Amino acid sequence: MQPQAFPRVMTGDQYVAAVVRKYAVSTAAGSAASKAANLLVPLLKNWAGRSLLGIALSGSYAKGTAISLGTDVDIFVSVDCAQPVNQIYWSLFQYCVDHQLRPQVQNVSVGVQSNGLNVDLVPGRRQKGNTTDHTLYKRKKDTWVQTNVAQHIQFVSTSGRADEIRALKIWRERNYLDFPSFYLELTIIEALKHKRSNSPADKVLTALKYLEETFIHGGWLTQPTATT
Template identity: 50%
Template structure:
């Protein structure tokens, strides 16, 4: 088996779950989210890795963005109130609930779903404000632009392999940072052909393993909002863990020892 064959077999092994088996559960969830949001409700749509085509079975299965009106709780707690209200509602109605940085995760009949409340900015735009529990503040971004950029990048296979590697090495790399780091920086200008998968992934490892000119040391900005610095989503210690894991990867002679 060639390295490329091995990597594509791995992608098949960890392909995203078939959501058609959960269509009714997801429809019920979205109906419940509409009931929770009441007059603040605009929509509840699939977002994140599944919508981008970068989902793997090792991480959460579905991301749902609940779009709320611009004036929702603006004068009585703001986005923090939206986030906490959603968490309380989900804890009353679902199991396996876990509050995360911007989303609340639930377990729905074995399907893990991350639900993110977001307040839509006024005007004809897809820009939203999202509460960040880690900092107690909010950030403005455009989830639909992220979906469009990544899904049409021609790099979804490389991203999924790197996500499997991230999981196996227990690395704390936010998906949005990993995706844009690959799409906009490390693999810029390289071949997008299926035959280039092995070379491209190894190129990423080589770049992440260097001491100087490491892409992790560069400032990477969210294309959806110049005020969001994606590279600041990781601490220096977290980045160093990635460097060490990449160095171990480039020293291996068998792909089965790198990603599995």
């Protein structure tokens, strides 16, 4: 009689690593996200004209925390002009309409599709002076907000918590939770700021306990200077 073969049992660390790897997405040159962005660059350049300062990936793809379950490709379009930010926003929306991109109005972005992916176009007007701060239009409240996209990207991408953030984003999507990505990223960084463990499972568990025991009772976040 042949000995019974038992299925291989993963450790907690192996399981977390496998799940993160399963839903990881690439942002390298030639990736789907890169192609989606590149297809839109000529259109965005034509829209912005001489006011254009730069076009770059932002959001989760730029920070290295994107997952395949529910991450749109964010493209930040920096402009320098005197127009009010609401006019900048609606100008971009109308330009996308005129070019048959079937745009969707969102809060601070204009949603389109490119290369089979959902892409959020975020127009921002750079503030005066030697700064990378920008002003965005918040459509839902018909107001504006100051932000610093470059600072946000640096803060998250250099935190050393990309895998833990991706793991918690997967948990969020699997549980159908409404938790904005940037605030989730800040929460995980705060939860693990004193954690020295090398165990992925231990760090994910620590983050979940923080959400349960501290965050829901008014736990504070360490944020970059500018606000979203």
